Amino acid sequence: MMRPLLPLTAVALATAALAAGCGGDDGGTATVLKDGDVVGMQNLRFKPEHVQVAVGQKITWRNDENIGHDVKADSGAKFASDTFNKDGTYSFTPTAAGTIKYECTLHPGMDGTIDVVAK
Numbered sequence: 414m415m416r417p418l419l420p421l422t423a424v425a426l427a428t429a430a431l432a433a434g435c436g437g438d439d440g441g442t443a444t445v446l447k448d449g450d451v452v453g454m455q456n457l458r459f460k461p462e463h464v465q466v467a468v469g470q471k472i473t474w475r476n477d478e479n480i481g482h483d484v485k486a487d488s489g490a491k492f493a494s495d496t497f498n499k500d501g502t503y504s505f506t507p508t509a510a511g512t513i514k515y516e517c518t519l520h521p522g523m524d525g526t527i528d529v530v531a532k
């Protein structure tokens with residue numbers, strides 16, 4: 414009787430993994446940034462990790478903890494900050510629609526995604 418249950422369990426787990434999406438940390442849903450919103454850096458994470466902005470809309474990151482962080486694009490754009498400390502900020506303005514993947518080079522797993530949409 415137990416044997417038929419195993420494949421079902423595997424399917425359920427695979428489905429759950431797919432549903433998580435986008436790294437699994439933010440449910441895959443992009444937070445639409447408004448002018449003046451910032452992406453925080455806290456507990457070795459970008460908050461929120463997945464954002465959406467329009468072409469030409471400035472994105473500002475702010476370090477909210479007593480650990481240095483940086484911001485470097487991995488794909489979809491070219492930017493790289495110096496390391497900055499608590500209350501320090503860094504900004505980037507995307508000029509083309511697409512998906513930007515970025516990271517903090519100091520902390521493996523501290524990654525973010527920006528969906529840049531046409532105005």
Ligand SMILES: [Cu+2]
Nearest residue numbers: 482517519520
């Ligand atoms: Cu970091």
